[in-house]
Amino acid sequence: MITHIVFWVTAAVAVAAGAAVFWVNSMARATYALAASFVAVGVAVLLMQQNYIGVIVILMMVMEMAVMAVYMVMFMGMNPALMPMSMVHGTRLSLAIAIAVFAVLSAGVLLVDWPARRGVPAPDVTAALGEALMDSKMLVMIVVSPVMVATIIAGVVLAGRRTRYDRFGDDLDRRPARDPQPGGVGR
Amino acid sequence: MTEPSIIPVSAAWTPLAALLLAALAWYAAGLTAGLNASAPVRTALIAPWSEAARLMRQTRRGTVAADRLLGRIGVTGMLAAALLMVTVIPLGGWTLLDLDVGVVWFNAVDVMVWALVWMAGWGPNAVHPLIGGYRFLAHALGYELPLMFALVAPAIAAQSLRVGTVAAAQQDLWFVVWMPVAFVVYCIGVVAFSVSGPFRAARGDDIAGGVTAESSGADRLLFEAGRYALLAAGAAFAVPMFLGGGAGPLLPDWLWTIVKTVAVLTVLVWAKQRIPAVRPDKFLEFGWLVLLPAVVLQDLVVAVVAVWRG
Numbered sequence: 001m002i003t004h005i006v007f008w009v010t011a012a013v014a015v016a017a018g019a020a021v022f023w024v025n026s027m028a029r030a031t032y033a034l035a036a037s038f039v040a041v042g043v044a045v046l047l048m049q050q051n052y053i054g055v056i057v058i059l060m061m062v063m064e065m066a067v068m069a070v071y072m073v074m075f076m077g078m079n080p081a082l083m084p085m086s087m088v089h090g091t092r093l094s095l096a097i098a099i100a101v102f103a104v105l106s107a108g109v110l111l112v113d114w115p116a117r118r119g120v121p122a123p124d125v126t127a128a129l130g131e132a133l134m135d136s137k138m139l140v141m142i143v144v145s146p147v148m149v150a151t152i153i154a155g156v157v158l159a160g161r162r163t164r165y166d167r168f169g170d171d172l173d174r175r176p177a178r179d180p181q182p183g184g185v186g187r
Numbered sequence: 188m189t190e191p192s193i194i195p196v197s198a199a200w201t202p203l204a205a206l207l208l209a210a211l212a213w214y215a216a217g218l219t220a221g222l223n224a225s226a227p228v229r230t231a232l233i234a235p236w237s238e239a240a241r242l243m244r245q246t247r248r249g250t251v252a253a254d255r256l257l258g259r260i261g262v263t264g265m266l267a268a269a270l271l272m273v274t275v276i277p278l279g280g281w282t283l284l285d286l287d288v289g290v291v292w293f294n295a296v297d298v299m300v301w302a303l304v305w306m307a308g309w310g311p312n313a314v315h316p317l318i319g320g321y322r323f324l325a326h327a328l329g330y331e332l333p334l335m336f337a338l339v340a341p342a343i344a345a346q347s348l349r350v351g352t353v354a355a356a357q358q359d360l361w362f363v364v365w366m367p368v369a370f371v372v373y374c375i376g377v378v379a380f381s382v383s384g385p386f387r388a389a390r391g392d393d394i395a396g397g398v399t400a401e402s403s404g405a406d407r408l409l410f411e412a413g414r415y416a417l418l419a420a421g422a423a424f425a426v427p428m429f430l431g432g433g434a435g436p437l438l439p440d441w442l443w444t445i446v447k448t449v450a451v452l453t454v455l456v457w458a459k460q461r462i463p464a465v466r467p468d469k470f471l472e473f474g475w476l477v478l479l480p481a482v483v484l485q486d487l488v489v490a491v492v493a494v495w496r497g
Contacts, residue, residue, distance in 0.1 A: 026254065032257060062298050063298045066302045066324060
């Protein structure tokens with residue numbers, strides 16, 4: 001009973017907070033509305049007794065949104081981020097895509113013949129998850145992680161104004177590097 | 188593997204846990220005030236009460252076009268985060284929430300502090316609090332990953348993310364003895380997420396108090412109380428993670444937990460008052476190039492020992 005109530009509350013909060021991302025007119029509120037939506041999803045995952053995944057979803061999403069606030073300053077400049085602004089653009093196409101995706105997904109939910117459950121969950125689902133990641137899915141993880149890191153670094157490098165030539169000089173031999181913010185260990 | 192002797196207690200005990208946290212936070216606040224005063228004992232006893240009374244009588248100031256919703260969440264959330272932390276900390280043999288991923292829970296809550304401090308800084312729509320909020324995020328980027336990897340070490344050694352099991356795994360030897368690097372990095376993280384001592388740049392005098400520059404009255408009281416509560420909760424979590432939980436001679440285990448928490452809290456408060464503020468831009472590189480490799484090496488050593496033990 002209480003599980004059902006909590007599930008419906010988190011489901012409603014997740015959808016409402018997700019929609020709020022587009023209603024609000026402030027970058028900060030949109031960011032944390034998205035965080036609230038993901039926290040509700042995390043709680044819903046906790047209800048499925050996937051404790052590790054649920055807590056990790058909350059941890060990662062809150063951290064991600066906080067980091068988004070850093071990027072907001074790094075790459076957007078302060079003015080647009082600080083002022084009230086519309087959170088939507090290209091509304092017609094986005095609306096069409098959103099309705100189409102919603103229709104396809106809900107049609108899938110309603111029409112697909114869901115399979116009956118085979119087997120039982122492991123006694124310790126966290127340990128089972130760890131074994132799956134570190135055992136049979138290890139190759140996937142080894143490939144995915146460097147690709148993700150490379151993508152992040154490439155994105156920051158492409159978006160940043162300064163290059164290594166600004167830091168180390170034309171022949172890359174200037175030490176210490178000339179940085180606007182000197183680092184803490186004297187490189 | 189020793190079987191953990193942790194008993195989850197009824198939620199009716201929650202107010203008592205909150206009261207205990209309040210007492211510890213009061214102790215930390217008193218000690219902080221006392222260390223700086225000419226009459227240490229008298230100041231330590233009176234300062235937290237008089238400051239609380241002063242702030243409760245103060246008129247709440249507002250700013251123009253403030254984002255009240257986010258600001259209030261940030262200000263009140265600090266205390267809530269500290270309370271969420273103590274739910275998984277066993278007091279001797281009793282715990283409010285015997286979660287199988289308690290270590291990750293603590294970590295998730297301390298990450299929430301990122302959002303809370305930033306929101307407290309964003310809320311007033313004023314320049315100094317906003318700079319303070321961003322300074323905290325800059326510090327957070329430096330301390331959080333070392334803190335996460337520091338929490339990994341006891342979990343690997345105990346082969347569990349359950350806080351009670353981690354405490355029980357230290358029957359023979361406390362983790363602080365053979366993973367001192369992780370313990371020190373953890374303590375740095377605790378001082379950092381309570382926005383105090385060397386990590387006070389977000390509340391720096393050079394930006395008129397930073398995130399707290401515009402807050403007054405009950406808002407300020409809640410934020411400050413939340414900071415000390417976070418420091419206290421962090422010190423309390425060190426006990427099951429590194430200091431053997433409730434283990435100790437003569438006294439009952441719940442009293443040992445409190446004694447150890449007070450000891451850790453005392454050292455943290457003393458240290459944070461003695462160490463100068465570190466600039467976020469300098470600390471970032473220190474965190475990533477010194478603390479992170481050191482604590483990853485610590486994890487490697489712990490993992491090798493764990494595998495060797497079988």
